Amino acid sequence: MERMQQIVGRARAAFNSGRSRPLEFRIQQLKALERMVQEKEQEILAALKADLNKSGPNAYSHEIMGVLRELALTTEKLPSWAAPQPVKKNLLTMRDEAYIGYEPLGVVLVIGAWNYPFVLVMQPLIGAIAAGNAVVVKPSEVSENTARLVAELLPQYLDKDLYPVVTGGVPETTDLLAQRFDHILYTGNTAVGKIVMAAAAKHLTPVTLELGGKSPCYIDKDCDLAVACRRITWGKYMNCGQTCIAPDYILCDPSIQSKVVENIKETLKEFYGEDVKSSPDYERIVNKRHFKRILSLLEGQKIAHGGETDEASCFIAPTILTDVSPESKVMEEEIFGPVLPIVTVKSVEEAIEFINLREKPLALYVFSNNKQLIKRVISETSSGGVTGYDVIMHFFLSTLPFGGVGHSGMGAYHGKHSFETFSHRRACLIKDLKMESTNKMRYPPGSQKKV
Amino acid sequence: NPYAGLVSHLRAAWLSGKTRPMEYRVAQLEALGRFLDEKKQEILEATELDMGKPSFEAFFSEILLCKNELNVTLNNLCHWMKDEHVDKNLVMQLDSAFIRKDPYGVVLIIAPWNYPIHLFMVPLIGAIAAGNCAIIKPSEISKNTERLVAETLSCYLDSDCFAVVTGGVPETTSLLENKFDYIFFTGSPPVGRIVMTAAAKHLTPVTLELGGKNPCYVSDTCDVNNVARRVAWGRFFNAGQTCIAPDYLLCTVEMQDKLMPALREAITEFFGPNPRESPDFGRIVSDKQFRRIRALLSSGRVALGGQTDEAERYIGAPTVLADVQPSDPAMQEEIFGPVLPIVTIANMDEAIDFINARPRPLALYAFSCDSKVVNQVLERTSSGGFCGNDTLMHVTLTSLPFGGIGNSGLGKYHGKFTFDTFSHHRGCLHRNMGLETLNAPRYPPYTQQKLGILTATFEVKRRGTCTLL
Numbered sequence: 001m002e003r004m005q006q007i008v009g010r011a012r013a014a015f016n017s018g019r020s021r022p023l024e025f026r027i028q029q030l031k032a033l034e035r036m037v038q039e040k041e042q043e044i045l046a047a048l049k050a051d052l053n054k055s056g057p058n059a060y061s062h063e064i065m066g067v068l069r070e071l072a073l074t075t076e077k078l079p080s081w082a083a084p085q086p087v088k089k090n091l092l093t094m095r096d097e098a099y100i101g102y103e104p105l106g107v108v109l110v111i112g113a114w115n116y117p118f119v120l121v122m123q124p125l126i127g128a129i130a131a132g133n134a135v136v137v138k139p140s141e142v143s144e145n146t147a148r149l150v151a152e153l154l155p156q157y158l159d160k161d162l163y164p165v166v167t168g169g170v171p172e173t174t175d176l177l178a179q180r181f182d183h184i185l186y187t188g189n190t191a192v193g194k195i196v197m198a199a200a201a202k203h204l205t206p207v208t209l210e211l212g213g214k215s216p217c218y219i220d221k222d223c224d225l226a227v228a229c230r231r232i233t234w235g236k237y238m239n240c241g242q243t244c245i246a247p248d249y250i251l252c253d254p255s256i257q258s259k260v261v262e263n264i265k266e267t268l269k270e271f272y273g274e275d276v277k278s279s280p281d282y283e284r285i286v287n288k289r290h291f292k293r294i295l296s297l298l299e300g301q302k303i304a305h306g307g308e309t310d311e312a313s314c315f316i317a318p319t320i321l322t323d324v325s326p327e328s329k330v331m332e333e334e335i336f337g338p339v340l341p342i343v344t345v346k347s348v349e350e351a352i353e354f355i356n357l358r359e360k361p362l363a364l365y366v367f368s369n370n371k372q373l374i375k376r377v378i379s380e381t382s383s384g385g386v387t388g389y390d391v392i393m394h395f396f397l398s399t400l401p402f403g404g405v406g407h408s409g410m411g412a413y414h415g416k417h418s419f420e421t422f423s424h425r426r427a428c429l430i431k432d433l434k435m436e437s438t439n440k441m442r443y444p445p446g447s448q449k450k451v
Numbered sequence: 452n453p454y455a456g457l458v459s460h461l462r463a464a465w466l467s468g469k470t471r472p473m474e475y476r477v478a479q480l481e482a483l484g485r486f487l488d489e490k491k492q493e494i495l496e497a498t499e500l501d502m503g504k505p506s507f508e509a510f511f512s513e514i515l516l517c518k519n520e521l522n523v524t525l526n527n528l529c530h531w532m533k534d535e536h537v538d539k540n541l542v543m544q545l546d547s548a549f550i551r552k553d554p555y556g557v558v559l560i561i562a563p564w565n566y567p568i569h570l571f572m573v574p575l576i577g578a579i580a581a582g583n584c585a586i587i588k589p590s591e592i593s594k595n596t597e598r599l600v601a602e603t604l605s606c607y608l609d610s611d612c613f614a615v616v617t618g619g620v621p622e623t624t625s626l627l628e629n630k631f632d633y634i635f636f637t638g639s640p641p642v643g644r645i646v647m648t649a650a651a652k653h654l655t656p657v658t659l660e661l662g663g664k665n666p667c668y669v670s671d672t673c674d675v676n677n678v679a680r681r682v683a684w685g686r687f688f689n690a691g692q693t694c695i696a697p698d699y700l701l702c703t704v705e706m707q708d709k710l711m712p713a714l715r716e717a718i719t720e721f722f723g724p725n726p727r728e729s730p731d732f733g734r735i736v737s738d739k740q741f742r743r744i745r746a747l748l749s750s751g752r753v754a755l756g757g758q759t760d761e762a763e764r765y766i767g768a769p770t771v772l773a774d775v776q777p778s779d780p781a782m783q784e785e786i787f788g789p790v791l792p793i794v795t796i797a798n799m800d801e802a803i804d805f806i807n808a809r810p811r812p813l814a815l816y817a818f819s820c821d822s823k824v825v826n827q828v829l830e831r832t833s834s835g836g837f838c839g840n841d842t843l844m845h846v847t848l849t850s851l852p853f854g855g856i857g858n859s860g861l862g863k864y865h866g867k868f869t870f871d872t873f874s875h876h877r878g879c880l881h882r883n884m885g886l887e888t889l890n891a892p893r894y895p896p897y898t899q900q901k902l903g904i905l906t907a908t909f910e911v912k913r914r915g916t917c918t919l920l
Contacts (some may be wrong), residue, residue, distance in 0.1 A: 048829070057897035061905050069909060087850035098848055103833060105856070182857065194651050202646035204640060206861040217864040227887050234894055270897040356466065369884060378879060380468070382553050388881035390890075396909070397548055399537035401879030405555070408634065410656040414875065424856045425863065427836035428829065429845035433820050436677045439841075441564065443684055444721040444731035446507025 001175045006315050008179040014161035015134035016254050027075055029158055036157040044118055047145040053284040070123055074130045081419045097430040102423045104132030106182035113187040114286055115242040117143035124185045127166045127418020141169045181205050190407050191343045195382050208411030210423055211404050212334045213361040217247035218351045220368035221256055227365040229263030236389030237318045240283040241338040245363040247391050248335055251351045254344040261304045261320050276317050278393050285314040294337035297330040345425040352380045360406030365391050384408045458629045460582045461557045464611040471582045477902055479579050482522050482607040487514055490603055497595040508689055510656030513568040520573050523849050523866050526579045547881040552874040554582030556632030563638045564593035564736055565692040574635045577869025584612040591619045592737055625893040631655050637665055640797050658862030659870055661855050662785050663812040668802045668828055670819035672707055678711035678818045685842025690733035691789040695814040697842050698786055700793040701802040707793050712903050718769050726768040735764040736774035742787035750779035762879050771788055803831045811857035835859050886908055
């Protein structure tokens with residue numbers, strides 16, 4: 001506990017010194033991060049390979065490219081984002097200065113997750129630095145190689161007191177959460193999300209919670225199944241299904257179920273070859289505990305494809321389940337693995353009802369040639385975000401806020417949304433000390449005339 | 452769980468989708484306008500009974516400001532509801548990318564007693580505009596207004612979608628056990644913590660409009676009379692029971708001496724020689740609050756006012772305490788009464804240090820003829836909002852966000868900010884079903900060549916670089 005107090009105390013003292021506030025300083029830190037990513041690319045890729053068996057080009061495109069893109073965007077736009085924003089004035093304030101000022105919140109805590117361990121720590125960090133804060137970074141201990149690397153690298157490139165890295169597991173995180181922060185951004189699961197928010201409530205700390213859930217994927221009878229299934233296969237099995245916005249399960253008419261299975265099987269062959277286990281592009285489950293958890297979801301299910309596993313290497317083959325019952329275990333929790341259940345529904349109404357009976361998901365996907373149908377599904381459901389006729393992609397457009405709703409989270413980030421999440425928008429009205437006569441209307445004694 | 456039935460009822464109405472069409476929202480908002488018009492007298496009477504609120508003040512804060520928010524909302528609702536299209540990157544040029552404003556569902560609005568209509572009405576306007584159902588929980592302390600709202604609001608709003616719940620701490624605690632899709636709370640920081648902790652159990656997002664001690668710095672170069680009037684107005688409005696009132700003054704000893712006669716004159720100008728008889732000076736809302744504020748009077752020395760009458764819950768004339776020490780009772784808690792302590796400091800730097808050593812306030816005020824001084828105070832401090840050379844006025848501009856920071860709260864509202872508070876901003880990308888070949892670089896098997904294409908198409912180039920083809 002004392003160690004955490006010291007680390008956070010130092011970060012707070014560093015923030016109070018004011019040095020993280022000037023734009024030049026923030027840009028300099030962001031540029032240092034950029035150098036870090038470029039110079040240490042090999043080390044980062046090696047850590048991702050060790051943690052999740054991610055291949056080089058895969059890890060680069062999913063974790064490094066996005067970070068470099070965010071750094072470039074943020075460094076370019078920061079001056080305009082941070083500029084005071086004048087607002088529309090009314091009659092009484094016509095001669096005054098009225099604007100919204102963007103100010104840092106103070107000391108921010110970023111808690112990362114293990115599935116995309118680098119980008120999920122870096123992207124919030126970029127926004128928090130850009131907004132002028134001190135940032136305590138807590139990478140996930142489950143992806144231990146990346147955590148160790150982040151702890152080694154950040155102090156080599158960034159201001160050590162302002163941006164400390166804290167490593168450790170549940171006890172360390174609990175100690176950290178007892179400290180006072182000015183904002184906490186947590187990426188992880190719903191259960192821990194509640195714990196984080198309850199801890200934050202003690203200090204009235206605002207939170208951004210990027211959680212999860214079961215992201216539904218509705219496939220309409222009227223759509224190009226080959227294309228739809230290729231895109232779904234990509235999104236479902238990337239990172240061995242360990243993606244918060246992976247299409248968790250499919251909803252479709254029983255008449256197209258077998259065609260869907262066929263198309264996915266074809267695509268899997270195209271992506272990973274005949275022997276998935278020897279494909280350098282297919283990842284592994286992060287640890288035994290999750291391996292066992294996912295395995296138990298297969299019990300009693302009709303396996304239309306896949307199902308092979310190897311505990312020693314935490315390998316689970318890309319798996320498709322058909323005619324899944326809504327009450328089964330695989331439909332109760334977020335799968336977070338390469339298992340794709342298909343639940344049949346007879347109509348889009350049934351699909352919408354099915355979705356709405358459940359907790360609001362982080363992402364929602366719908367495939368149909370009928371634009372009106374897609375619009376209808378979006379309008380009659382709720383979710384963190386949506387991609388129509390594809391999966392995952394809304395994550396990659398930084399002008400869209402990325403976040404959940406209900407059990408899938410609260411708040412959002414990416415691009416300018418990160419900057420705003422980590423800033424305080426302070427209302428400023430600067431009046432003249434003269435012009436007192438205009439004020440007389442509002443002073444007592446009251447009268448009908450004044451009214 | 453006594454409220455489970457009510458919450459289910461509202462949730463069923465929510466799931467039916469009836470609150471979503473714009474016409475429905477407009478109809479409910481217009482009904483709120485009629486409530487304010489038709490029940491104006493009752494509102495003025497109830498707030499007068501509750502805390503002796505002068506009808507001039509009640510009209511201004513409970514009716515006029517609410518109608519402004521209503522009109523800004525009705526005038527702009529169509530525009531606010533529209534999908535907000537966003538800039539796209541290279542890869543998505545042919546796609547449709549927009550932010551959809553989705554209602555949250557069933558929201559809870561908990562209001563305090565000091566501006567008992569305004570502080571549920573303005574959030575409610577935004578909640579309805581955003582398409583939600585709502586439960587309103589007015590404060591039991593302003594009991595006449597509570598009764599008025601409980602008895603009459605339902606005549607104006609759709610009772611399937613909007614309900615008023617009355618009661619005190621036990622009832623509110625039970626209410627908070629239910630799952631809401633958003634909770635909007637205005638009140639004190641300790642209760643704010645309780646609300647957020649209850650919300651955490653259901654992962655319900657919250658806006659907390661809390662309070663604190665709002666500092667008011669007066670520099671040596673200023674127009675003393677104008678300062679005195681503006682500060683007195685802000686401090687004694689609603690007998691000081693305002694979350695954004697200037698809580699205490701920071702100035703030099705010399706300025707304190709100059710301000711005193713000016714404050715006396717302003718008070719007399721506002722409330723006459725005997726403020727007890729002025730219809731424009733309010734009363735403290737309850738015996739408990741009265742006793743609490745009375746105990747703060749033993750701070751520094753009473754320079755103006757200082758008399759109290761328990762029967763009437765009168766503290767006056769509007770009181771100014773001079774030479775108050777940081778350790779005095781009046782400096783330990785938010786005053787929320789017609790008492791203005793003056794703490795003397797040597798200069799602006801000391802004032803700024805004093806402010807920064809304390810929790811961040813909801814509002815911060817600085818008075819000076821020298822704009823550099825005002826800007827210095829603004830830049831070197833942190834607060835929910837800031838007003839230079841006046842008090843309270845920044846919250847009457849609906850284009851400015853109103854909210855706290857740190858102990859004074861989280862989230863913001865007023866104008867479009869209320870609509871945004873009660874909407875989930877849903878990122879939507881509607882892609883093209885064709886052009887599948889463009890997606891090829893992202894699929895396994897992963898190769899360096901594919902990576903090169905992805906990098907080229909996805910990258911954000913820094914300005915000043917160029918690729919020679």
